[in-house]
Amino acid sequence: MTAAITGLGAIASIGGNVGELFDNLCAGRSGLAPMRGFDHAKYNARQLFEVDNRPAEGVDVPKRATALLGTAIREALADAGLGPDLDGNPVLIGTGLRELRSVELWWRDGAPFEAGDLHFGSELRREFGAADTHTFAGACSASLYALALGADLIAAGEHDTVVVAGVDVVTESMFGLSDRFQPVPPDRVRPLDVHRKGTILGEGAGAIVLRAPENPGRARLRSVGINCDAYHATAPDPAGVSASIRSAHERAGIKPSDVDLVLLHGTGTPLNDEVEAGAVREVFGEALETPLLTGIKSMTGHTSGSAGALSLVTAVRSLETGLVPPITGVAERIEETEGMRVVLGTAQQENPTVAQVHGFGFGGVNAVAMLEVS
Amino acid sequence: MSLLTAAQPVLPGIADCAGLLSAPRDTEPVDPAAVLGKKGLRYKDRATQLGLVAAKLVLTEANLLDGEGRCTDPRMGVLVSSNFGNVDTVCRVANTIAEETTRGVSPMDTANASSNVIASEIAIRFRLRGPNLMLCNGSTSGADAVRWADSLVRAGRAARMLVIGVEPDNPVVRELSGNTRVLDGGAGVLLESPGAARNRGVAGKAVLRRCVRAADPAGCARELGTEPALRLGSGESAPFDLDARFGASSGALGVLQCAASIGWFSAGGRGSVHAISGSETADATAGLLIGGADE
Numbered sequence: 182m183t184a185a186i187t188g189l190g191a192i193a194s195i196g197g198n199v200g201e202l203f204d205n206l207c208a209g210r211s212g213l214a215p216m217r218g219f220d221h222a223k224y225n226a227r228q229l230f231e232v233d234n235r236p237a238e239g240v241d242v243p244k245r246a247t248a249l250l251g252t253a254i255r256e257a258l259a260d261a262g263l264g265p266d267l268d269g270n271p272v273l274i275g276t277g278l279r280e281l282r283s284v285e286l287w288w289r290d291g292a293p294f295e296a297g298d299l300h301f302g303s304e305l306r307r308e309f310g311a312a313d314t315h316t317f318a319g320a321c322s323a324s325l326y327a328l329a330l331g332a333d334l335i336a337a338g339e340h341d342t343v344v345v346a347g348v349d350v351v352t353e354s355m356f357g358l359s360d361r362f363q364p365v366p367p368d369r370v371r372p373l374d375v376h377r378k379g380t381i382l383g384e385g386a387g388a389i390v391l392r393a394p395e396n397p398g399r400a401r402l403r404s405v406g407i408n409c410d411a412y413h414a415t416a417p418d419p420a421g422v423s424a425s426i427r428s429a430h431e432r433a434g435i436k437p438s439d440v441d442l443v444l445l446h447g448t449g450t451p452l453n454d455e456v457e458a459g460a461v462r463e464v465f466g467e468a469l470e471t472p473l474l475t476g477i478k479s480m481t482g483h484t485s486g487s488a489g490a491l492s493l494v495t496a497v498r499s500l501e502t503g504l505v506p507p508i509t510g511v512a513e514r515i516e517e518t519e520g521m522r523v524v525l526g527t528a529q530q531e532n533p534t535v536a537q538v539h540g541f542g543f544g545g546v547n548a549v550a551m552l553e554v555s
Numbered sequence: 556m557s558l559l560t561a562a563q564p565v566l567p568g569i570a571d572c573a574g575l576l577s578a579p580r581d582t583e584p585v586d587p588a589a590v591l592g593k594k595g596l597r598y599k600d601r602a603t604q605l606g607l608v609a610a611k612l613v614l615t616e617a618n619l620l621d622g623e624g625r626c627t628d629p630r631m632g633v634l635v636s637s638n639f640g641n642v643d644t645v646c647r648v649a650n651t652i653a654e655e656t657t658r659g660v661s662p663m664d665t666a667n668a669s670s671n672v673i674a675s676e677i678a679i680r681f682r683l684r685g686p687n688l689m690l691c692n693g694s695t696s697g698a699d700a701v702r703w704a705d706s707l708v709r710a711g712r713a714a715r716m717l718v719i720g721v722e723p724d725n726p727v728v729r730e731l732s733g734n735t736r737v738l739d740g741g742a743g744v745l746l747e748s749p750g751a752a753r754n755r756g757v758a759g760k761a762v763l764r765r766c767v768r769a770a771d772p773a774g775c776a777r778e779l780g781t782e783p784a785l786r787l788g789s790g791e792s793a794p795f796d797l798d799a800r801f802g803a804s805s806g807a808l809g810v811l812q813c814a815a816s817i818g819w820f821s822a823g824g825r826g827s828v829h830a831i832s833g834s835e836t837a838d839a840t841a842g843l844l845i846g847g848a849d850e
Contacts, residue, residue, distance in 0.1 A: 289646070299638060299691065305838075316690070330707075544676075
């Protein structure tokens, strides 16, 4: 399976488009800020990686996720040289929380909201004329799962152009449930650090235009491996994570020693980072020192369903520029990363040609994408 | 295209697929513990419990469970369609935070706050390690789940896919959907590649011939082609409107229609079935063309 990646779009706490996002990642800038929309008195934590698209401080409105999605898709279509008409083109959206934030505002505060806007198809029909739209809920690997399905449509020759995107904004229910168990909330997200205290949620959207392989593109999608641990509702399983990486390699015909860059899921939770580092060690074996390893969540936060799309956008920019953004805020690396070339603190110039992007989610849903320079 | 090799409804008083089109309805809600036993059901939301029931019934019918109740095909995947599965949990937790701060919320709601909880709980209980996904895609969601399951099978990502469509009935769903009669249940179907079915010596009960999307139901019917012997959908041209019969079925509809098609063939129906979901006012419509296994 191969598809051309011909357009990218992104929005997150640290950037309103792909260029801003990548520049800020490489500069080590974090989007962590005091919470903008929720009542501080109700939570232990006071900080999130939010996108500042509310009408005013402390004023929350429905359909912010839908707005972010539209922004990312518009940028990606323009980047791909396509018009705003998506009639006939499949649009696949990966999300963890859909418009559930709007449902909270509707139920609790009486904000206007209709059931038809819980999924993103209604707005995509209104704005882009799209009638073949699909909202997939797959927790934190959702956008890479959607990428797998979109790539399958291209591989089967069913469509020439498919738009894949990921989006999420923070819901009070998801944030509140994690807040309940963090009486001392983490001061920042420290992936792979011995003293990491957990993750902090973020918001964002990423969009990717996939086209048939004969088209020129910014990068090539070589494969996406997907599976499920079938193990635990919230904890990852090392065997399932390793299997998803192997599956991506096999589908692409790529050996571990071919991989120059790994964009880790890297959430900064004790369990994820340990399991993920262990899986990389197991799969890469003797090639462990070949790839550079990095991740974006120390600066974007954990953006849930959009995390995979934002990591993928970052990986494409690294393949294009040769520049790899760092993980920030790490004082002491966990021993599971011994011998690995983790990019810490400052960006590193090293022209990677093959990149691997991880997305793992609640429920043990794993997805790994392999990319190659165009 | 894929074969439909097993299907089970999860609705009050409906014992099998043929019952979807003819049997009188019962009013007593489905009791998940009667199928699953009580163990492990506490803290699972209603939609997850209904999904587990559908999965168990289909896997049992297909003879794909071992003595410990785990699937004998560990590469099987599961696709679940539900629009309203966890909205009651989300609303309840948001209320609790407003009234009691986060100190009032229960850890048992954590998994339920994620929209894919039904699919992951089914995978864990029956050990399904293949592709695992939820579709929350409005009125076409169930039909779309069937389409993506077929796509995953044809792409070689799984030899067989379990497809579940469920919706719960509760006050939040009634108010959000604007329906006073809401389905509390759903259905499950098993899709297999012809080779996978042959390998374990089973025949299809129906064949999924085509999956289409269009802007409106008329466009869908056009794309599906061939004059059907049975139309499933809504409005005057569709004599069997499952929503009218069982309550608004939302994300469960497309899967229920597949089960009803199998019921129709098993009762001696011939020809093909058009199953259409969505309406002129929805963002899109989806259609499935389902044929008999022996044609």
